[in-house]
Amino acid sequence: MAVYKRTYQGYSGAATPAWSRFLILPRYSLGRLFPSKFLVLFLMACFFYPAGCAVFIYLSHHLSFLRVFNIQAANFLEINANFFYIYCTVQATMASLLTALVGPGLVSPDVANHALALYFCRPFSRFEYAAGKMSVLIGLLSLVTWIPGLILFLIQASLAGRSWMAANWWIAQAIVVGSLIWIVVLSLIALAMSAWVKWRIAAGALILGVIFAGAGFGRALNAVLRIRGGTMLDLEQDSFTLWSALFRLPGAGRDLDPLEAANAIAAACLVCLWLLFKKIRPFEVVK
Amino acid sequence: MSPVIELDGLSVRFGNRTVLNDLRGSVSGRAVGLLGPNGAGKSTLIRTLLGFCQPWAGTARVYGRDIGGARREIRALAGYMPEDESFIADMSAVSFVRMMGELSGLPRDAALERAHEVLFYVGLGEARYRPLGTYSLGMRQLAKLAQAIVHGPKLVILDEPTNGLDPPARQRMIRLIREMKDAGQMHLLLCSHLLRDVEETCDEVLILKDGRIVHCANLEEERRANKRFVEIETSGDDAGFAQALAARGCQCSASGAGRLKMVLPAGFDTRDIFRLAAERDLQLRRLSYRRDSLEDIFLKAMETAT
Secondary structure (H helix, E strand, O other): OOOOOOOOOOOOOOOOOHHHHHHHHHHHHHHHHOOOHHHHHHHHHOOHHHHHHHHHHHHHOOHHHHHHOOOOHHHOOOOOHHHHHHHHHHHHHHHHHHHHHHOHHHHHHHHHOOOHHHHHOOOOOHHHHHHHHHHHHHHHHHHHOHHHHHHHHHHHHHHHOHHHHHHHHHHHHHHHHHHHHHHHHHHHHHHHHHHHOOOHHHHHHHHHHHHHHHHHHHHHHHHHHOOOHHHHHOHHHHHHHHHHHHOOOOOOOOOOOHHHHHHHHHHHHHHHHHHHHHHOOOOOOOO | OOOOEEEEEEEEEEOOEEEEEEEEEEEOOOEEEEEOOOOOOHHHHHHHHOOOOOOOEEEEEEOOEEOOOOHHHHHHHEEEEOOOOOOOOOOEHHHHHHHHHHHOOOOHHHHHHHHHHHHHHHOOHHHOOOEHHHOOHHHHHHHHHHHHHOOOOOEEEEEOOOOOOOHHHHHHHHHHHHHHHHHOOOEEEEEOOOHHHHHHHOOEEEEEEOOEEEEEEEHHHHHHHHOOEEEEEEEOOOHHHHHHHHHOOOEEEEEEOOEEEEEOOOOOOOHHHHHHHHHOOOEEEEEEEOOOOHHHHHHHHHHHHO
């Protein structure tokens, strides 16, 4: 219909497959996020540590280059599971901060502007909405956690040879699985907080509070009640415990049993899902 | 004509409160008005048809599709303009309408093309790149209408479309709704508490009160029936005039002071009234169609319900 013909015309063309429609949301959400210069700068900052790790791996395999600068190769950290565990913990903190920046802008504008009814009056379910919004975080957080981690692993494998890769392939597995667990936890917390708190800054602060304040609360609980289970409230510690087990580190399970940590993470995810689906509705019913 | 919406004992409860109570009936008009006082259950009925509320008992069908089993299909066929201010403030109108089109199943390019078209159609063509947060209330209403029709739905549900609009903006909205109805490509369900809006746009009306249907009327038929009901005021002796009219099949009743009320038979030419008056040298001071306005129908329905 040409614009000068201002009469209503129906649509008779083809429709897109229903399963693919949740991918529409990340496209528009990312389009609304990236005009923020601060976010772009922060995202760039997230790659500094992986870039430093890549340089480190390269140098550790070029001893002749090190000798020019009179540096002893023995002083260099060995590239092993511990190296990648440290990488994961650093990037997990960056991912938490990135979540606090991105997360509040995902659901809260739709809730604040009563726009949820417009999504759900279409052939588009609450599950698809949550999946679409979550995929924004999954994509961005993957970009700063397991994707560079896997690249580092491949750099190390290419420099150390096939034998190293054959002996350490499980490290790659640990990087991906450990990072994905953390990404899912962060995404669910961010979406749940973003759905319940309409003010973006408050939602961001709450996301960080849930992630980091759990440590202090858990320790206080341990001290007052003289228990050990308070540590389970520290989601970061729970994840680190799981990663220690995934990276087969000797200290794994010292503070917290990996199974307990997994249970705590699963419980946190379930609570977030409940909070999310309680709030993501086309309208609120006042009973 | 096959029914657009069929209600089959539909009841909806929120907690212990029954909001819709055993609604039965069907509507098939091109534009159906949903009327009722505040809290009558109009918006709940719309939300139930769209699958936002679960029926407590009974069911409803939209184009023959059950709201329980074919929710997704019904939503694909419908476009909804909610009563609340629903928009995404930091998005431009064209992005917003395009996204809504894509979510309804339009491919990316088609959604963009249609977003531009519907924004021009509703009169937001020049402002389509502005963020919705900067729009006036009237413009936001038009943007909501644009997102409701972007995917070419068969049924457009408009919940209080003229809420908060100034008279020119209201006129524009009413004109658009009438145009959409006349285009004949969609059915309209217009929910409003403003009788004039419904009267100007709809040809069928469903009146709700306290969650029950208290009246269902075809306005077109009522209008046609009303055209046969005439009131005349004359000066002079009208006895012979009344007899002459009765001889031509009119049912007349004199109400004194030269006033005559009559029901015209089918095929009766109104000009005959003037001819008969002229033959008797009788002065006609007033002739009016005594039509029941929607307000009369509404008030009668409210009285009957109480």
